[in-house]
Amino acid sequence: MGEVLFILPEAMAAGAGSPGAGHPVLRHPGTGAPETAYSGTGAFDRLILHETPYGKVEQRGPVLMRTAGTDPRALIYTAKAAGASAVLAAARVEPVSPLLEPGDLVVPVDVIDLTRLLPPTFFVGKGYGFIRLDPPFCPELSAALYAAGREKTPRAFRGATYVGVDGSREATPAERRMYRTWGADVLGSGLVPEAFLARELELCYAALTVVGEAQADVLPVLERAAQLAPGRRGCSCDQAMAGARAQGLIGEDWREWVD
Amino acid sequence: MVDTVIIGGTAAYHLQFDPGWTERTVDTPYGPAGPFRIFAVAGRPVAFLSRHGGEGRLGVTPPFINYRANVWAARALGARRVLSWNSAGSMVRALPPGSLAVVSDLIDWTRRRPDSFGAAARDPAVRDTVVRHPAPPAGHATGPAYAGLFDPDLRARLVRAAAACGHRAAPGAVYAATEGARLETRAEIALLAQAGAELVGMTLAPEVFLARELGMAYGSICWVSNYATGVPFDGPEQRLFGPEVGQLMFRIMLRLLEEEANAYG
Numbered sequence: 178m179g180e181v182l183f184i185l186p187e188a189m190a191a192g193a194g195s196p197g198a199g200h201p202v203l204r205h206p207g208t209g210a211p212e213t214a215y216s217g218t219g220a221f222d223r224l225i226l227h228e229t230p231y232g233k234v235e236q237r238g239p240v241l242m243r244t245a246g247t248d249p250r251a252l253i254y255t256a257k258a259a260g261a262s263a264v265l266a267a268a269r270v271e272p273v274s275p276l277l278e279p280g281d282l283v284v285p286v287d288v289i290d291l292t293r294l295l296p297p298t299f300f301v302g303k304g305y306g307f308i309r310l311d312p313p314f315c316p317e318l319s320a321a322l323y324a325a326g327r328e329k330t331p332r333a334f335r336g337a338t339y340v341g342v343d344g345s346r347e348a349t350p351a352e353r354r355m356y357r358t359w360g361a362d363v364l365g366s367g368l369v370p371e372a373f374l375a376r377e378l379e380l381c382y383a384a385l386t387v388v389g390e391a392q393a394d395v396l397p398v399l400e401r402a403a404q405l406a407p408g409r410r411g412c413s414c415d416q417a418m419a420g421a422r423a424q425g426l427i428g429e430d431w432r433e434w435v436d
Numbered sequence: 437m438v439d440t441v442i443i444g445g446t447a448a449y450h451l452q453f454d455p456g457w458t459e460r461t462v463d464t465p466y467g468p469a470g471p472f473r474i475f476a477v478a479g480r481p482v483a484f485l486s487r488h489g490g491e492g493r494l495g496v497t498p499p500f501i502n503y504r505a506n507v508w509a510a511r512a513l514g515a516r517r518v519l520s521w522n523s524a525g526s527m528v529r530a531l532p533p534g535s536l537a538v539v540s541d542l543i544d545w546t547r548r549r550p551d552s553f554g555a556a557a558r559d560p561a562v563r564d565t566v567v568r569h570p571a572p573p574a575g576h577a578t579g580p581a582y583a584g585l586f587d588p589d590l591r592a593r594l595v596r597a598a599a600a601c602g603h604r605a606a607p608g609a610v611y612a613a614t615e616g617a618r619l620e621t622r623a624e625i626a627l628l629a630q631a632g633a634e635l636v637g638m639t640l641a642p643e644v645f646l647a648r649e650l651g652m653a654y655g656s657i658c659w660v661s662n663y664a665t666g667v668p669f670d671g672p673e674q675r676l677f678g679p680e681v682g683q684l685m686f687r688i689m690l691r692l693l694e695e696e697a698n699a700y701g
Contacts, residue, residue: 287623293547298617302500304493306617311665313621338623359627373618424493 181403182256183240184266186367188391190240229254230435231296240396243268243367250296253374257431262415263318263381263406265399266372270365270386271348273340273356279389282326282398283363285339288313289356290369294343297370299377299435305421306377313372317410318383318402325401326385337362339386341369363388378431381414437514438474438483442689443506445639446523446659447682449490462509465556467502469509477690478697483513484686487520487639497617498638504550507646517590517653519692520643521685523677524611524635525664527625531606531634533663533674538594539586539656540608543633544641546615551642557649585644590655597692598657601684605657609634613641622666629664636664659685 225236231251235242236259241252243266256264270283277283288310290297300306312319319335326333340356342348344366348356356364368384375382385402387393418434421427427434444451453473460483461470472483485506489495510518522539531537544551591607598605612633614620620628620636628636635658647654662675 288621289623302496304495306497308618310619310621
C-alpha cells in the first residue's frame with residue numbers, strides 16, 4: 178500500500194497527542210509539543226506548506242490541516258501529489274440519531290450531500306466525472322477505522338449515514354428531524370465534497386467522525402487504522418476513472434485530468 | 437423563425453446529421469449557444485441542439501451545461517416550445533432500463549445552477565427582443581397560456597409519438613434532478629424515492645424552468661438508461677447510453693412533428 182495521509186480539522190490536529198488531549202477543558206489549542214507515534218522523530222514538528230492550484234495546504238507530519246478557509250480540492254490534490262494512495266479523514270459531527278452521545282466514534286458508509294457552496298469536482302466543464310459512489314467511502318479503510326475505533330472505545334459505530342452541509346450555520350431542529358426521516362445518523366461538514374474529490378483522483382478515502390467534540394484526540398485511532406488496513410486492498414477506489422480512461426477521455430497523468 | 441426546438445440529451449452527440457442542414461450558433465447574454473441544426477419537417481422549420489455538445493462523445497457534463505444560453509437561444513430562434521429527451525436512472529420496478537416515460541413533474545435537487553433569467557426576463561426592453569410571441573400556426577396549441585410546468589398537450593403527443601415508433605411510454609413520471617456529475621449515493625436515492633420521485637437525472641432542471649420563464653411550452657420524454665444507485669435488480673447490470681438511444685429518441689421527436697403536420701396539414 179502506498180502512503181496513507183490524514184486530514185484533520187485544525188482543532189483536532191492542534192492537540193493531537195498532547196497531554197490533556199481529548200479533555201477539552203484541560204487542553205489549550207496550539208500549545209505544547211504534540212506527542213504521537215511521530216513524536217521524537219521530529220516528523221510531527223516539521224511543517225510543510227504545499228502550494229496547489231486551489232490554494233495552500235499546511236502539513237504537519239502525516240497530517241494535512243483542514244482549516245475553515247482550505248479549499249477541499251487543495252487537500253485532496255496535495256494528498257495525490259504527495260503520492261498517497263489513501264486518505265483517512267476525521268471530522269466533528271452533530272448527532273442526528275438521538276442515541277448518539279458526545280465522544281462517540283462513528284464511521285460513515287453513506288452520504289447525503291447538502292452542500293451548496295463548496296467546490297464539488299475537479300472536472301469543471303469536462304465531458305467526464307460521472308463517478309460512482311456506491312459506497313462513497315473506501316469499504317476496506319472504513320472497516321479498519323471501525324476496528325481501530327473499537328480498540329479505543331466500545332462507543333464506536335459503523336454503517337452510519339452522514340449528512341454533509343457547508344457548515345456556515347447550525348442545522349435547525351426541524352432540519353434534524355427531516356434528516357432522521359432520511360435515515361441519517363450524523364451531520365457535519367468537511368467530509369463532503371472531500372470524499373467525492375478523492376474518488377475523482379482514485380484515492381481510497383474513509384472517515385472517522387466524532388460526535389460533538391471538536392478537539393478529540395483521534396490521530397492515534399487513524400494511525401492504528403492505517404496499520405490495520407490491508408496492504409493490498411481489494412476495493413475498486415483506484416479504478417474510479419477506468420471508464421473515462423477506456424474511452425480515451427483521459428490519459429494516465431492525473432494532473433492533466435484536472436487542469 | 438423556427439417553431440420548435442428539440443434539445444437532445446444522452447447520445448445526441450452520436451447522431452449523424454444531413455449535411456444539407458444549416459448549422460447556426462446563437463449569441464446570447466449568457467454566451468454563445470449551439471450549434472443548432474436547422475431543418476424542416478413537413479415544411480415547418482425546426483432546430484435541433486445536442487445539450488451535451490460533442491461530436492461522437494459527450495462534450496460537457498450536466499453541471500456545466502449553459503442552460504440559460506441554450507434556452508435563450510431557443511427563444512431567440514423563434515421557438516414557442518421545447519421538446520426534450522433526457523436519460524434517467526429508475527427508482528421503480530415498473531420502469532426498467534430500456535423503457536420510456538414522459539415527465540409530469542419535477543423535484544429540483546440541483547444546487548449550483550442559475551435557474552432564472554431574473555430581471556432580464558421581466559424587463560420589456562430586453563424581453564421583447566426575445567420573448568415576442570409570433571402568431572402560432574393554425575391548429576397548434578396556442579400562446580403562452582400553457583397549463584403547468586410540463587405541457588399536458590405535449591405530454592400526450594409524446595406518448596402517442598413513442599407508441600407510433602413501437603414503444604410504450606409511461607404517461608407521467610416524477611423526475612428528480614440532481615447536481616452531478618457524480619452519481620448519487622444510496623442514501624440520496626432512498627430519500628428522493630421516499631419523496632415521490634420515480635426517475636433521477638441531471639439535466640431537466642433548470643432547463644424546464646428557464647423555458648417556462650420565456651413563455652415556451654416544454655415536454656420531456658425520458659429514456660431509462662439504468663437503475664439508480666441501490667435499487668435492486670435481477671440479472672446483469674444495464675447502462676444503456678449507446679448511439680441507438682439517440683436514434684430512437686430523435687425518431688420519436690420527428691414522429692411527433694410529422695403527426696402534427698398530418699393532423700393539421
